[in-house]
Amino acid sequence: MVSGGFVKGLLVVLCVALLSGCASSLKVDRQHVALGQDSRVQYIVVHYTSADLSRSLDILTREQVSSHYLIGESPATIYQLVDEDRRAWHAGDSQWQGRTWLNSSSIGIELVNQGYLEDEYGQRRWLPYKDEQIEALIVLLKDIMLRHGLKPGAVIGHSDIAPQRKVDPGPLFPWKRLADAGLLPWPDDTEVQALRAGYAGELPSVAWFQEALSAVGYAVPLHGLLDEQTRNVIAAFQMKYRQSLYDGEPDAQTAALLAVVSGLRS
Template identity: 50%
Template sequence: MTFVRPSRFDSALIRASIACAAALLTACTTMTVDRGTYYADTSHHAQYADTRIRFLVMHYTEIDEAQSLNVLTTEPVSAHYLVPAAPRIRNGEPVVWQLVPESQRAWHAGVSEWQGTTELNAASIGIENVNLGPIDTPQGRTWQPYPPAQVDALIRLAKDIVTRYGIPPTRVVGHSDIAPQRKTDPGPAFPWKQLYDAGIGAWPDAASVTADLAGRAPDAPADVRGLQQKLARYGYDVATDGVLDEKTRRVFAAFQMHFRPRDYAGNPDAETDAIAQALLDKYMPSAPAGATPAR
């Protein structure tokens, strides 16, 4: 092989190529983004930051699918997702409606509070489920069930969301949890236990509930202030004054619809108290009384 010494022109070309490659490498390293009227250098990342999405909120629509799509896309209310009662299937998988990009705020929570955070619209993803909710009959009020196909689609959707955003179990909530004074959705028929079994949301351990009952009858009276404190610690916006007024009853009822749907009259009974304690023991064992989880 014959070695040919590069000419002066070739040497200049080589130096220029090296300089160009170095510039390209620097650009790649600094990750400079052209924003049209300026460049943004994204090579430095702040240590203290997190996702906007920290909660997942469940709803029911109280109207059918066609009406839900119309309302949620044309009126001043919205949700990120709408899960049909009977989702169509594509390639063996259910199809849900996405109405708002996850990066944007949907108008689904309204005046709300959970674990010290207010205005949940700004920090959550909202899922509406096509469901009529309460149905009043001559025999009394019933609640429309959630069909298995809908529950399957909801589990797939919710599992994906909580996994991608790392949403803790105690931050998967119902509209009634975050706004108990004015909302009852997703209602006592909502399959919270099925979601928990699929890895979504919180649920008390039965053995812990039994232990916390400590021999008390489930419907025995519980201390109002003690139950208020437990629910406030778990995340509810509730007074801790020991007064069993209508506002406190609505909070108790919201908690019962979520975790003890067989009886959600809002009475401060021993079983409700034991469930609250079991949840705290499981998910917030080190949190002092009155503390709220870190953001």
Template identity: 70%
Template structure:
């Protein structure tokens, strides 16, 4: 049987591909996990609706979902694949974090708007217990260090507020998962800053050092306030009004000094 030159070339290439041998006896030292961050979210709705949104939509998805009652952990996407959870985002200079992060959604209604402001919904103890076990497992497998865990509000402070001010970041710190400032050091810095508060450029620089995308023009605009509020929700959730004050400055100073 005779074949055309084009078909003969195709069959030859197909045969070569089928015979491909890959030697895996060498390994480069210069490598780490593609996953550099873990991003925490709340779903703003109940479990059935959360599962529907995260499994049937082409626009939003997440690697994991943790129910509220019971605190079941659902894996919706393999960690080797990209999920659509972070969107337009930035942390430590890295942008569009879908490609370098694992997304975890927690079933939580977020907040409702009332005449007295936003009423936030708490997370269940068992839900956070399950989250901590999951986080430890992910961080161990990917070789991630404390500080790799961020909230959606950290990486997109101009448009997101989840996981919100009732998310217990201190519990993650107590489990060794995120850095937490020493209370005595914060108190000492707060007294210093109460006498003389740094200017806005200082706050912007410190927030940028910590990881946030923030303006560097020295003006207290709404964008800067949103970033301050995101930081406060994480480390000073009792008051997250976006105002640069002595306690916020002290928290930033201690955390960034610990990073040095």
């Protein structure tokens, strides 16, 4: 008597053989290439790992979270962990410029950096990035942007796309250095100072701050109330463009920076 298990196994083998045969006989004409196409990659998201190199490699290769690249501290070795044509699990619940769940449309780059140390009173001491690590990052970013046809401004932080739950790459990440390398636009200081004087006399409404933050790309409430969510988004913006103070308060300097970056005037 033939067992049921044997029959099931035989059926599986036959199915695999049939599928293999179909695959080997598949013929696709690839002579015609559509003009209307571009890279699936729209953004490059920068993170810190909150761990040393050994632990970072372990997390990013053995757990569900992943990134396309990891850059060590010293030496600043660049590790590719996921092919760029595949999706890495680095962004999570995220939004930027109206696009959501950015794993599918972004390349993730993790920098080995502890982030911050917290004392018994909850005060954070942020840890700086190594110069050679940032230099390696800039070279990598330029290469990725060139190959995928990305414009300056496509490089964003985890805190930009998830300001309610993430703060990386943190207030010591040198965004201005990336701007000087041509990787993102930067607000002109003269223009910012001129606008700041006017906003010091009359601060724009909370609704304007929300509208301008939304124009930049942030997911922010648009109800005109200065709630915790709005403060978190303001803090994320400040952490990028005014790293000396990122308290989430809608003050005159933040308004001036936001007006220049967003192109909106109150």
